[in-house]
Amino acid sequence: AQKVTQAQTEISVVEKEDVTLDCVYETRDTTYYLFWYKQPPSGELVFLIRRNSFDEQNEISGRYSWNFQKSTSSFNFTITASQVVDSAVYFCALSEAPNSGNTPLVFGKGTRLSVIA
Amino acid sequence: DTGVSQDPRHKITKRGQNVTFRCDPISEHNRLYWYRQTLGQGPEFLTYFQNEAQLEKSRLLSDRFSAERPKGSFSTLEIQRTEQGDSAMYLCASSLGSGRAQTQYFGPGTRLLVL
Numbered sequence A: 001a002q003k004v005t006q007a008q009t010e011i012s013v014v015e016k017e018d019v020t021l022d023c024v025y026e027t028r029d030t031t032y033y034l035f036w037y038k039q040p041p042s043g044e045l046v047f048l049i050r051r052n053s054f055d056e057q058n059e060i061s062g063r064y065s066w067n068f069q070k071s072t073s074s075f076n077f078t079i080t081a082s083q084v085v086d087s088a089v090y091f092c093a094l095s096e097a098p099n100s101g102n103t104p105l106v107f108g109k110g111t112r113l114s115v116i117a
Numbered sequence B: 001d002t003g004v005s006q007d008p009r010h011k012i013t014k015r016g017q018n019v020t021f022r023c024d025p026i027s028e029h030n031r032l033y034w035y036r037q038t039l040g041q042g043p044e045f046l047t048y049f050q051n052e053a054q055l056e057k058s059r060l061l062s063d064r065f066s067a068e069r070p071k072g073s074f075s076t077l078e079i080q081r082t083e084q085g086d087s088a089m090y091l092c093a094s095s096l097g098s099g100r101a102q103t104q105y106f107g108p109g110t111r112l113l114v115l
Helices: none
Strands: A003-005 A010-014 A019-021 A024-026 A032-039 A046-052 A059-061 A064-069 A074-079 A088-096 A111-116 B005-007 B010-013 B019-024 B031-037 B044-050 B053-057 B065-068 B075-079 B088-095 B110-114
Touching (some): A046 A064, A074 A088, B010 B019, B019 B110, B031 B075, B044 B065, B075 B088
Parallel strands (some): A010 A111
Antiparallel strands (some): A019 A074, A064 A074, B005 B019, B019 B075, B031 B088, B065 B075, B088 B110
8 A cells, every 4th residue: 555654744944944854655566656745825735846766866956856765765855945935834745657547646744844034 | 828726715614515616627637636635634535537537536535425527627526415524625636648657736725614
């Protein structure tokens, strides 16, 4: 069965600090996709990144970076030089990918990030 | 290219009433998903459509819930005889294609409060 664990329920940092959000997943499939979404107070889930199970290359996009390690089943998300606008709930999600197309997303419980000015 | 839209954004109803929510996916997206999110939790899958066919329903979708996607465009989610436990945010998402690499894009959600 699929499972996503985000052990950090809430994190508070002071503006300009770096912060890492942890994500650990479980799946029996060899082909799967991992996602991060951001949910600001308005409630809409905003897509941030998708990685497939065959690509362990880390990715950087501006102040955001992702570290995917299959050996530890982790897909961690780091925000560098955090800003107040980064305050939101961040969700990690997993989707298995049979040949018929990927399955619905399984989400973690989310990590609420508060960036204090 | 407009995003996923949902209507209404908020709904307050009394226990026992029926409610219906609408989702308009991103145009040309053939897959449409419904999720439910309660306070402090991540979204949980309810059901999804590929075009007009409902391909999967989760065990969360009791017989009081029904979803349709006539003509493979917009979708509706109806809850009959609402209960206080139905209070949640109902999220709709859509994705393109039938291959493996599909990203789901979410709408703003419908927040339901059952009194």
